[in-house]
Amino acid sequence: MAESFFKWDKERLTTHVDAMDHEHQKLIQIMNRLYERNEAKASKTELTSIVRELASWTVTHFEHEEKFFDTLAYSQAAVHKKIHRDLIERLKGHQAEFEKTGVLGPAFFQFLKTWLTAHIMGIDTKYGEIAAKKSA
Numbered sequence: 001m002a003e004s005f006f007k008w009d010k011e012r013l014t015t016h017v018d019a020m021d022h023e024h025q026k027l028i029q030i031m032n033r034l035y036e037r038n039e040a041k042a043s044k045t046e047l048t049s050i051v052r053e054l055a056s057w058t059v060t061h062f063e064h065e066e067k068f069f070d071t072l073a074y075s076q077a078a079v080h081k082k083i084h085r086d087l088i089e090r091l092k093g094h095q096a097e098f099e100k101t102g103v104l105g106p107a108f109f110q111f112l113k114t115w116l117t118a119h120i121m122g123i124d125t126k127y128g129e130i131a132a133k134k135s136a
């Protein structure tokens with residue numbers, strides 16, 4: 001069994017909002033599956049369908065997250081949404097590149113990893129703090 005590409009680390013990644021933590025875990029599962037199937041040299045057809053699943057789930061997750069933080073007095077909401085738009089653009093860029101070349105290179109996986117650590121730890125945890133205060 002290959003080493004997982006990305007491990008869920010509650011201490012570092014929790015937003016303290018269960019629904020969002022579950023969605024992040026689902027994203028990580030898809031990323032790990034993509035990594036493992038790519039390492040196993042799966043067909044382009046199979047990899048394409050996982051990349052599409054990842055892209056569509058990312059869009060859905062961002063929609064859910066934005067709906068959620070719109071219910072909070074979250075002053076960074078507009079900036080956070082802008083970051084989501086940029087991430088989707090970059091993800092779609094990588095996706096288009098892959099669909100053209102059939103290759104998922106290190107730059108793609110590096111992007112996924114950075115996105116997760118930087119975005120979940122640095123940005124998503126912010127609405128988590130506000131949500132925690134609200135329910136306290």
Ligand SMILES: [Fe+2]
Nearest residue numbers: 065119123124
């Ligand atoms: Fe986010």
Ligand SMILES: [Fe+2]
Nearest residue numbers: 024065120124
């Ligand atoms: Fe998120």
